[in-house]
Amino acid sequence: MSIDIEKIKASVDEVFDDVVSIRRHIHMNPDLSEQESATAEFISAKLDEMGIPYKANVAGHGIVATIVGKNKDKAVGIRADMDALPITEETGLPYSSNKAGVMHACGHDIHTSILLGTAKVLKSMEDQLPASVTLLFQPSEETIGGAESMIEEGCLKSPDVNSVIGLHIDPEIETGKICIIEGPMNAASCEFEVKVTGVSCHGAHPDKGLDPLPPACAMITSLQSIITRRLNPAEAGLITVGQFHSGTKNNIIPAVTEFSGMLRAFTLENRAFLKAELEKVCKGTASAYGAGCEVEFCDSYPSLENDSELYGLVKKAGEDILGTDKVQLRDTPSLGADDFAYFCHGSRGMYFDIGCTDKGEKIYPLHNEHLCPNEECMRTGMLVEILSTLRILNKEFGND
Numbered sequence: 001m002s003i004d005i006e007k008i009k010a011s012v013d014e015v016f017d018d019v020v021s022i023r024r025h026i027h028m029n030p031d032l033s034e035q036e037s038a039t040a041e042f043i044s045a046k047l048d049e050m051g052i053p054y055k056a057n058v059a060g061h062g063i064v065a066t067i068v069g070k071n072k073d074k075a076v077g078i079r080a081d082m083d084a085l086p087i088t089e090e091t092g093l094p095y096s097s098n099k100a101g102v103m104h105a106c107g108h109d110i111h112t113s114i115l116l117g118t119a120k121v122l123k124s125m126e127d128q129l130p131a132s133v134t135l136l137f138q139p140s141e142e143t144i145g146g147a148e149s150m151i152e153e154g155c156l157k158s159p160d161v162n163s164v165i166g167l168h169i170d171p172e173i174e175t176g177k178i179c180i181i182e183g184p185m186n187a188a189s190c191e192f193e194v195k196v197t198g199v200s201c202h203g204a205h206p207d208k209g210l211d212p213l214p215p216a217c218a219m220i221t222s223l224q225s226i227i228t229r230r231l232n233p234a235e236a237g238l239i240t241v242g243q244f245h246s247g248t249k250n251n252i253i254p255a256v257t258e259f260s261g262m263l264r265a266f267t268l269e270n271r272a273f274l275k276a277e278l279e280k281v282c283k284g285t286a287s288a289y290g291a292g293c294e295v296e297f298c299d300s301y302p303s304l305e306n307d308s309e310l311y312g313l314v315k316k317a318g319e320d321i322l323g324t325d326k327v328q329l330r331d332t333p334s335l336g337a338d339d340f341a342y343f344c345h346g347s348r349g350m351y352f353d354i355g356c357t358d359k360g361e362k363i364y365p366l367h368n369e370h371l372c373p374n375e376e377c378m379r380t381g382m383l384v385e386i387l388s389t390l391r392i393l394n395k396e397f398g399n400d
Contacts, residue, residue: 001125001128001129001130001390001393001394001398002128003387003390003391003394005320005321005387008121008321008383008386008387008390009321009383011121011124011386012117012121012379012382012383012386015117015120015121015382016117016378016379016382018117018120019113019114019116019117019378019382020113020375020378022046022112022113022116022117023109023110023112023113023375023378024095025042026039026042026082026104026109026112026113027093027095027096027097027104027109028095028096028097028098029042029097029098029099030084030085030097030099030102030103030104030109031061031082031083031084031102032083032084032085032086032102033083033084033139033140033141033142033143033144033146034060034061034083034139034140034143034144035061035083036060036061036082036083036139036140037061039061039082039083039112040056040057040061040062040063040082040137040139043063043082043112043116043137044056044063046116047063047065047116047119047135050119050120050123051123052065052066052067052119052123052135053065053066053068054066054135058150058153058155059138059139059140059146059149059150059152059153059155060139060140060146060149061082061139062136062137062138062139062146062149062150062153062155063135063136063137064134064135064136064137064150064155065119065134065135065137066132066133066134066135066159067119067122067123067126067129067132067133067135068126068132069126069129069130069131069132069133069393069397070129070130070131070397071130071131071132071159071397072132072159073132073158073159073160074131074132074159074160074161074162074396074397075131075132075133075134075159075160075161076131076132076133076134076161076162076163076164076165076389076392076393076396077133077134077135077136077155077156077161077163077164077165077343077347078115078118078133078134078135078136078164078165078166078385078389079115079136079138079147079164079165079166079340079343080108080111080112080114080115080136080137080138080166081108081111081112081138081139081141081146081339082108082109082111082112082137082138082139083108083139083140083141083142083143083146084097084102084103084104084105084106084108084109084142085102085103085104085105085106085142085367086101086102087101087102087103087105087367087368087369088100088101088103088369089103089105089369090369090370091369091370091371091372093372103369105366105367105368105369105371106142106169106366106367106371107168107169107356107366107371107373108141110169110356110373110375110377110378110381111166111167111168111169111381112137113378114167114378114381114382114385115135115137115385117378117382118381118382118385118386118389119133119135121382121386122386122389125390129390129393130393130394130397130398131159131393131396131397131398132159133389133393134155134156134159134161136150136155136164136343138150138339141338141339145300145301145339145342146339147339147340147341147342147343148339148342151342151343151346156343156346156347161347162347162348162396163307163310163347163348163349163350163392163396164340164343164344164346164347164348164349164350165310165314165349165350165351165352165385165388165389165392166340166343166349166350166351167351167352167353167354167381167384167385168338168340168351168352168353168354169353169354169355169356169366169373169377170353170354170355170356170366171356171357171363171364171365171366171371171373172355172357172363172365173328173353173354173355173356173357174355174357174358174359175355175356175357175358175359175374175376175377175380176322176326176355176376176377176380177322177326177327177328177354177355177380178318178322178326178327178328178352178353178354178355178380178384179327179328179329179330179352179353179354179355180306180311180314180315180318180327180328180329180330180352180353181306181311181329181330181333182306182308182311183305183306183308183311183333184266184267184303184304184305184306184333185304185305185306185330185333185334185351186301186303186304186333186334186335186336186337186338186341186351187236187238187264187265187266187303187304187333187334187335187336187337188264188265188266188267188268188270188271188299188300188301188302188303188337188341189262189263189264189271189299189300189301189337190262190263190264190271190274190275190297190298190299190300191260191261191262191297191298191300192260192261192262192263192275192278192295192296192297192298193258193259193260193295193296193298194216194219194258194259194260194282194293194294194295194296195256195257195258195293195294195295195296196212196215196216196219196256196257196258196282196286196291196292196293197212197255197256197291197292197293197294198210198211198212198215198253198254198255198256198257198291198292199253199255200252200253200254200255201252201253202251202252202253203250203251203252203253204251206253209253210289210290210291211253211254212246212254212255212256212257212291213246213247213254213257214289215257215285215286215288215289215291215293216244216246216257216258216259218285218289219259219281219282219285219286220241220244220259222281222285223239223241223278223281224239225281226239226274226277226278226281227239230273230277231265231270231273231274235265235266235267235270236265236266236333236335237263237264237265237270237274238262238263238264238265238335239261239262239263239264239274239278240261240262240263240264241259241260241261242260242261242262243258243259243260243261244257244258244259245257245258245259246258262300263275263278264335264337265303266303266333266335267303268302268303271299271303275297278295279295282295283295300337301337301338301339301341301342302341302342302344302345303341303344304337304338304340304341304344304349304351305341305344305349306344306349306350306351307344307348307349307350309348309395310348310349310350310392311350313350313388313391313392313395314350314352314384314388315327315329316391317384317387317388317391318352318384318388320387321383321384321387322380322383322384326380330353338351350388352384354377354380354381354384355377355380356373356374356377357373357374358374361374
């Protein structure tokens with residue numbers, strides 16, 4: 001299909017005020033993860049207004065909508081998360097959260113509003129689209145990783161989705177700009193719990209028992225040697241111990257000491273390696289002290305790896321519709337995690353950041369009670385999302 005950048009800009013201008021109103025409604029009425037029923041009903045009503053068919057209650061409160069193009073069996077996907085956080089808002093905005101202790105402090109209200117605006121523009125081009133567009137309104141990003149469940153329930157099927165794009169606000173980037181990276185963007189993560197068992201006894205007679213504290217402490221100090229001496233030094237990894245619990249009284253040698261944390265790596269292979277090494281260190285240390293040891297793992301999100309071809313298409317789209325100076329290239333990936341990663345493994349994926357803080361303004365980080373993104377970032381998000389989607393459609397199903 002023929003793509004007119006100026007027409008895209010005009011279309012975004014036409015829907016922008018509506019998108020701002022949508023965002024403020026969602027911001028005022030946030031829903032926690034796994035409880036997004038009201039948000040889902042609101043999204044459904046907007047899709048009904050646009051005449052876009054959808055399936056609700058996917059993986060909980062998720063919604064999968066389809067803008068039907070010429071090829072009804074193939075599609076490009078666009079994802080937005082929609083859950084809020086258990087944070088008390090302190091922005092003082094007239095459209096602050098109406099729910100005590102719940103706030104959209106990670107920008108998911110922005111992401112959802114951008115996708116609804118993008119949907120309205122793409123719907124107006126429906127008869128020209130070489131293939132379909134799947135709109136993925138995803139729940140539970142902040143808790144159980146709703147992306148995985150949506151994929152398991154078939155959100156990338158009927159029509160078949162080979163490529164998915166998504167975005168996230170970044171307060172450290174200036175409004176009107178985007179930031180992208182090729183290849184690894186976010187780490188794969190895994191929670192771990194370690195239970196060290198000994199024999200409880202009176203604190204005055206430690207020889208009558210077996211203290212689990214010393215081996216547990218030795219384990220924690222030894223874990224960092226996995227990163228510095230076992231992992232390839234050219235690759236990044238991280239092991240963080242966040243909790244440590246032992247004992248109930250000052251004069252009692254405890255029977256159990258427990259600690260837990262998170263490990264992170266940029267590839268699934270390195271995540272598996274860190275898990276194996278952590279278990280080896282902990283059980284070996286326990287054996288040396290004569291203590292018992294149990295290690296449990298719970299894999300969190302996989303690594304988020306941006307597809308090279310999609311990276312090139314989104315980068316060019318940003319440069320063409322925003323200007324070359326508005327596209328920042330990130331030098332290094334983040335050891336943080338995002339469940340968009342599941343879409344990168346279930347299909348090809350491309351995730352990028354949009355700036356939401358004006359130059360010179362105070363920067364409040366994500367998950368902060370004062371976070372107040374500049375709503376102009378939604379214009380940036382829609383422009384890049386729409387042009388990128390059209391070019392991916394042309395590349396995969398039409399004229400590139």
